[in-house]
Amino acid sequence: MKILVTGGAGFIGGNFVHYMVNKYPEDMIVNLDLLTYAGNLETLKPVENKPNYKFVKGNIADRKLVFDLFEKEKFDAIVNFAAESHVDRSIEDPEIFVITNVLGTTTLLDASREFGVKRFHQVSTDEVYGDLPLDRPDLFFTETTPLHTSSPYSSSKASADLFVLAYHRTFGLPVTVSRCSNNYGPYHFPEKLIPLMISRALADEELPVYGTGENVRDWLHVEDHCAAIDLILRNGRIGEVYNVGGHNERTNLEVVKTILKALDKPESLIKYVKDRPGHDMRYAIDPTKLETELGWKPKYNFDTGIQQTIEWYLNHKEWWQNIISGEYTKYFEKMYGDRL
Numbered sequence: 001m002k003i004l005v006t007g008g009a010g011f012i013g014g015n016f017v018h019y020m021v022n023k024y025p026e027d028m029i030v031n032l033d034l035l036t037y038a039g040n041l042e043t044l045k046p047v048e049n050k051p052n053y054k055f056v057k058g059n060i061a062d063r064k065l066v067f068d069l070f071e072k073e074k075f076d077a078i079v080n081f082a083a084e085s086h087v088d089r090s091i092e093d094p095e096i097f098v099i100t101n102v103l104g105t106t107t108l109l110d111a112s113r114e115f116g117v118k119r120f121h122q123v124s125t126d127e128v129y130g131d132l133p134l135d136r137p138d139l140f141f142t143e144t145t146p147l148h149t150s151s152p153y154s155s156s157k158a159s160a161d162l163f164v165l166a167y168h169r170t171f172g173l174p175v176t177v178s179r180c181s182n183n184y185g186p187y188h189f190p191e192k193l194i195p196l197m198i199s200r201a202l203a204d205e206e207l208p209v210y211g212t213g214e215n216v217r218d219w220l221h222v223e224d225h226c227a228a229i230d231l232i233l234r235n236g237r238i239g240e241v242y243n244v245g246g247h248n249e250r251t252n253l254e255v256v257k258t259i260l261k262a263l264d265k266p267e268s269l270i271k272y273v274k275d276r277p278g279h280d281m282r283y284a285i286d287p288t289k290l291e292t293e294l295g296w297k298p299k300y301n302f303d304t305g306i307q308q309t310i311e312w313y314l315n316h317k318e319w320w321q322n323i324i325s326g327e328y329t330k331y332f333e334k335m336y337g338d339r340l
């Protein structure tokens with residue numbers, strides 16, 4: 001199979017490229033990525049010389065580039081990770097989220113129709129369901145939960161999902177969609193909660209926690225997400241949405257305290273900062289459909305996964321320190337500078 005992976009220089013896409021290139025030497029993986037601030041080719045060093053891997057730099061919203069690539073490569077399947085993915089950035093500058101996440105996705109869908117792609121898989125997020133109240137732990141997102149977005153990021157992802165499903169209904173394009181909870185693990189860009197806290201705790205710097213830290217997220221190790229996408233791509237039913245999550249709900253404060261404990265650092269490093277506008281309270285995924293239909297089972301729970309992740313950051317300091325020393329520092333100042 002020849003598979004186009006978009007956004008493969010980012011966090012989850014990069015992990016997915018590693019997973020697929022190593023697991024399926026008979027398949028060809030082409031990675032199309034624009035290398036925005038979130039794209040990092042260093043993530044792909046371990047696979048860059050493998051014969052079943054190729055990198056192409058480009059924008060998924062560039063129609064000519066995308067159509068030329070599809071014509072040349074004759075892909076069997078597309079897995080679309082490429083996106084602007086950070087909620088805070090979407091509040092600062094929503095437009096690029098529409099261009100990449102919506103227009104980029106429809107460009108890929110049009111090319112998939114034109115060149116007869118056999119499967120288009122859209123990587124989406126549980127954030128399209130909005131949030132759940134903290135006092136109703138019995139409620140979970142299922143695939144039929146209405147879309148009810150909060151941020152420009154989640155609105156752009158929900159729009160893309162609707163286009164993907166409409167291309168199935170209207171044009172018969174063979175699509176699947178996965179909606180996953182928060183991921184963590186190796187190669188996570190250090191603007192996101194877990195790597196941000198690990199890197200700052202290691203440097204004995206203050207750890208900014210939004211509001212009171214009560215917001216609940218459902219954490220899934222990135223490798224379990226990659227395995228789920230692989231299963232859906234090969235065995236998922238056409239036109240279907242699958243939720244992906246491992247029932248690992250933790251408040252942000254619990255996550256930060258777990259990291260501090262594992263690194264033997266004091267809780268006095270925690271610094272509460274002004275909350276993000278429209279901050280979602282709780283996300284919690286019901287993955288029953290994926291488990292019962294496709295036999296998916298996560299390999300990690302939060303306790304084993306966070307331990308593995310902390311060890312990875314300790315053993316790969318160069319990877320994340322290179323990021324922190326560049327553009328990221330300026331970004332951090334802009335987002336948190338006046339809140340600390």
Ligand SMILES: NC(=O)c1ccc[n+]([C@@H]2O[C@H](COP(=O)([O-])OP(=O)(O)OC[C@H]3O[C@@H](n4cnc5c(N)ncnc54)[C@H](O)[C@@H]3O)[C@@H](O)[C@H]2O)c1
Nearest residue numbers: 007009010011012034035036038039059060082083182183
């Ligand atoms: N991170 C999570 O916890 C999470 C959870 C569920 C779903 N998702 C979804 O998974 C996907 C990947 O998320 P991530 O956290 O790895 O994101 P990321 O920000 O780490 O990576 C995004 C990648 O897309 C590339 N990209 C951005 N704009 C592009 C464009 N116009 N053309 C081509 N490439 C472009 C970037 O260079 C980067 O390599 C996203 O679609 C996101 O919505 C993420």
